[in-house]
Amino acid sequence: MEDQQFRQEVRDWLSANFPPALTGVNGLIFQGDAHAAAANADFQVWRKAMADKGWGTPTWDKAYGGAGLSAAQAKIIAQELSAIGAFNPIRSYGTMMLGPTLLEFGTEEQRLQHLPRISTHELRWCQGFSEPGAGSDLASLQMKCVDAGDHWVVSGQKIWTSGADQADWCFALVRTDTSVKHGGISFLLIDMTSPGVEARPIVLISGSTHFCEVFFNDVKVPKGNLVGAVNQGWNIAKRLLQFERSSLSEVKTDVTPLAPIAHAMLGTDAEGRIADADARARIVHNAMRHAAYLQTVRRFNEEARNGGPGNGVSTLKNLWSNIVQRRAELLVEVLGADGLGWSGDAYPADAREATRALLHSKAFSIYGGSYEIQNNITAKRSLGLPDR
Amino acid sequence: MAVLNEEQTMLKDMVSQWVRDRMPVGVARGLYDHSGGGRKDATTGFDADAYAEVAAMGWSGILVPEAHGGSDFGAFSLGFVLEELARALSPLPLLSSAMVAVSALRLGGNAAQQSAWLPGLADGSIIGALAVDEGAHHLPDILALTATRAENGWRLDGIKRPVADGMGAGLFIVAARGDDGTALFLVPADAAGLTREPLDQIDARRPALLRFDGVVLGDDAMLGQGDALLSAILDRAYVGQAAELLGLATQAFETTLEYLKTRVQFGQLIGSFQALQHRASEMFGELQLTRSAVEAALVAIDADDPQLPSLASLAKAIANETAHRITCEMVQLHGGIGMTHEHDAGLYLKRSRVAEQAYGSSSFHRERWARLNGY
Numbered sequence: 001m002e003d004q005q006f007r008q009e010v011r012d013w014l015s016a017n018f019p020p021a022l023t024g025v026n027g028l029i030f031q032g033d034a035h036a037a038a039a040n041a042d043f044q045v046w047r048k049a050m051a052d053k054g055w056g057t058p059t060w061d062k063a064y065g066g067a068g069l070s071a072a073q074a075k076i077i078a079q080e081l082s083a084i085g086a087f088n089p090i091r092s093y094g095t096m097m098l099g100p101t102l103l104e105f106g107t108e109e110q111r112l113q114h115l116p117r118i119s120t121h122e123l124r125w126c127q128g129f130s131e132p133g134a135g136s137d138l139a140s141l142q143m144k145c146v147d148a149g150d151h152w153v154v155s156g157q158k159i160w161t162s163g164a165d166q167a168d169w170c171f172a173l174v175r176t177d178t179s180v181k182h183g184g185i186s187f188l189l190i191d192m193t194s195p196g197v198e199a200r201p202i203v204l205i206s207g208s209t210h211f212c213e214v215f216f217n218d219v220k221v222p223k224g225n226l227v228g229a230v231n232q233g234w235n236i237a238k239r240l241l242q243f244e245r246s247s248l249s250e251v252k253t254d255v256t257p258l259a260p261i262a263h264a265m266l267g268t269d270a271e272g273r274i275a276d277a278d279a280r281a282r283i284v285h286n287a288m289r290h291a292a293y294l295q296t297v298r299r300f301n302e303e304a305r306n307g308g309p310g311n312g313v314s315t316l317k318n319l320w321s322n323i324v325q326r327r328a329e330l331l332v333e334v335l336g337a338d339g340l341g342w343s344g345d346a347y348p349a350d351a352r353e354a355t356r357a358l359l360h361s362k363a364f365s366i367y368g369g370s371y372e373i374q375n376n377i378t379a380k381r382s383l384g385l386p387d388r
Numbered sequence: 389m390a391v392l393n394e395e396q397t398m399l400k401d402m403v404s405q406w407v408r409d410r411m412p413v414g415v416a417r418g419l420y421d422h423s424g425g426g427r428k429d430a431t432t433g434f435d436a437d438a439y440a441e442v443a444a445m446g447w448s449g450i451l452v453p454e455a456h457g458g459s460d461f462g463a464f465s466l467g468f469v470l471e472e473l474a475r476a477l478s479p480l481p482l483l484s485s486a487m488v489a490v491s492a493l494r495l496g497g498n499a500a501q502q503s504a505w506l507p508g509l510a511d512g513s514i515i516g517a518l519a520v521d522e523g524a525h526h527l528p529d530i531l532a533l534t535a536t537r538a539e540n541g542w543r544l545d546g547i548k549r550p551v552a553d554g555m556g557a558g559l560f561i562v563a564a565r566g567d568d569g570t571a572l573f574l575v576p577a578d579a580a581g582l583t584r585e586p587l588d589q590i591d592a593r594r595p596a597l598l599r600f601d602g603v604v605l606g607d608d609a610m611l612g613q614g615d616a617l618l619s620a621i622l623d624r625a626y627v628g629q630a631a632e633l634l635g636l637a638t639q640a641f642e643t644t645l646e647y648l649k650t651r652v653q654f655g656q657l658i659g660s661f662q663a664l665q666h667r668a669s670e671m672f673g674e675l676q677l678t679r680s681a682v683e684a685a686l687v688a689i690d691a692d693d694p695q696l697p698s699l700a701s702l703a704k705a706i707a708n709e710t711a712h713r714i715t716c717e718m719v720q721l722h723g724g725i726g727m728t729h730e731h732d733a734g735l736y737l738k739r740s741r742v743a744e745q746a747y748g749s750s751s752f753h754r755e756r757w758a759r760l761n762g763y
């Protein structure tokens with residue numbers, strides 16, 4: 001009954017505050033591009049409204065910029081957003097990864113300094129984990145962090161850092177002890193405007209400059225920016241990666257069905273079915289797996305809420321990347337030559353977007369721990385398979 | 389596994405305990421002779437004594453209303469009972485009788501028919517079986533067995549095969565082609581003109597071939613008419629069979645996993661080889677999809693969800709594929725021992741192939757789902 005009342009409250013507030021011009025717009029555009037976000041007046045109105053309400057991070061304490069709501073209420077907000085084709089304008093690396101990490105491992109001072117500005121999405125964060133020599137084997141990272149008395153001095157290089165050129169802050173893994181591997185890593189918050197930080201964008205196969213290589217030349221970082229204890233960063237990183245994986249496999253659960261596009265591009269038979277029987281069979285197979293994947297997300301969430309196993313994040317991420325990548329390939333296949341355009345009005349805008357999306361989707365099984373690494377984790381943690 | 393309430397948790401524990409004590413895979417193995425085929429002296433293809441125990445514990449009455457001697461616990465509960473039993477390939481007619489036949493009576497039966505048959509189905513004194521398939525494939529839209537008007541009733545002519553648990557059934561729910569389309573009849577096994585013979589199927593479960601040679605029935609034997617009734621009954625069958633496939637696949641996977649943790653080659657456990665670890669991880673993922681699809685479909689039955697046809701076909705198609713893949717891997721990852729009749733892998737493979745075809749192959753259900761969803 002209370003839930004029903006809250007749902008109504010959310011509906012009323014959304015209809016008064018969500019700019020209709022943003023209906024159906026993919027929020028990831030603004031999440032990934034600070035310039036697009038700054039240039040869009042509707043987005044700024046929407047961001048400000050949600051920030052004031054605290055509903056972008058609904059379960060966080062009010063002191064941290066949240067709304068102090070229950071998980072059930074947060075779910076209601078998410079459902080109502082999705083029901084009207086709205087998105088959460090606050091969603092970011094800050095809300096998905098750093099926020100939950102600071103809530104668990106940060107000091108009260110660190111939380112009060114950073115969380116309120118994450119919950120308004122005023123400041124952007126990037127994730128400085130990977131290095132040229134440290135990808136899947138993340139713990140082999142080398143970026144040095146030396147104690148210089150009243151501050152730290154950081155030097156080295158990060159790579160594949162998403163959004164680093166637009167980020168205000170970076171949460172990074174640094175090496176504070178070179179004599180041990182996992183036990184020599186610390187978790188550090190670095191102001192990207194500090195002297196000595198330089199981010200150079202890298203062009204992806206999709207044409208976007210989503211990520212950067214970042215150089216740190218003797219960058220001074222205040223002592224208070226270290227999260228947890230010195231050399232205890234690996235445990236924090238592992239927890240953060242869990243937050244990352246679970247948020248990755250939950251994005252965009254409602255995708256446009258392939259059927260209408262396939263009807264238009266491949267024709268229909270006398271019974272109104274997709275005319276190309278082979279393509280139809282593969283599309284249907286993928287669509288059914290996608291439906292079962294969504295059922296699995298719901299089931300895992302329900303089990304987690306009831307204190308269930310909760311060890312399925314790696315499994316879920318692989319199901320997601322596998323099914324969604326396959327779908328992206330099928331969509332471009334169905335588009336035929338229309339799906340092969342890079343630019344120009346000869347190619348429908350939707351088709352060009354689908355093609356770029358296909359190219360980008362290849363990253364799903366690489367970032368946040370590759371497909372193979374997730375399989376390793378499932379084999380060890382969920383299935384208890386041996387090392388030798 | 390979805391979240392269970394207290395009664396459901398007790399029931400589930402009770403079933404797994406009973407399977408451990410009373411229904412190890414050895415019982416299913418007992419149906420086979422030494423050549424790997426069905427035992428010549430076995431006629432019903434299921435364990436009648438064990439079914440009496442199952443009935444005494446109330447599992448055959450899980451879908452039956454309390455007024456007719458059941459517990460009315462719902463399809464979700466019956467689903468996990470079927471799943472648990474299928475882990476050990478338990479040769480029991482629970483799906484045929486407690487899920488499909490009871491559903492048929494609940495969906496189509498009038499008060500007199502329900503009073504006549506439900507108490508017996510609930511207490512296990514009668515076993516019910518659905519006679520729908522007639523040939524190599526499950527094609528419920530194309531029935532050849534005819535129902536023609538006779539004086540004060542009907543006359544059935546044709547054959548049905550394979551009818552799961554048909555050798556021990558006392559009541560058949562028969563799908564026939566009448567003058568006005570599909571019609572369903574309640575036919576006692578001892579009806580004049582009805583004969584049955586056992587088929588030696590690869591899973592040793594001995595389904596029946598039924599011959600209807602001018603079987604005359606009264607009007608009171610008519611359960612109902614129309615494709616909608618048959619579809620609604622079949623939806624329950626699809627989901628129940630999918631629940632069995634889930635149980636079968638889960639156990640096949642766990643048995644294989646155990647082997648990966650004990651078999652040593654090249655001086656190390658074979659489960660430490662990454663190539664095999666990744667195959668195991670992927671099977672685990674497929675099992676997750678399957679569990680979600682099966683549970684969602686069971687919930688849809690209890691909720692009278694209009695999406696049930698789509699959810700039922702999703703569950704059956706995915707369960708088919710997963711059980712197929714895992715039973716293949718079960719043999720492969722056991723190597724030579726997995727090829728022997730002495731090992732359980734073959735029993736799981738054979739039972740899986742039967743359950744995959746029963747009530748519709750993967751392509752049948754993908755086509756059905758595709759039509760229901762506008763592809």
Ligand SMILES: Cc1cc2nc3c(=O)[nH]c(=O)nc-3n(C[C@H](O)[C@H](O)[C@H](O)COP(=O)(O)OP(=O)(O)OC[C@H]3O[C@@H](n4cnc5c(N)ncnc54)[C@H](O)[C@@H]3O)c2cc1C
Binds near residue numbers: 127137160366
């Ligand atoms: C679009 C995108 C955005 C990203 N954003 C960020 C970011 O914001 N911050 C950040 O820190 N990083 C980011 N990354 C980096 C990402 O985390 C790494 O690319 C990833 O961890 C893999 O590391 P690698 O690229 O060095 O590949 P490698 O680790 O060199 O892997 C190469 C291949 O070997 C396989 N492999 C490696 N080890 C094993 C093993 N033990 N068993 C089996 N196979 C193995 C891998 O699966 C892969 O197929 C991003 C990557 C992409 C593509």
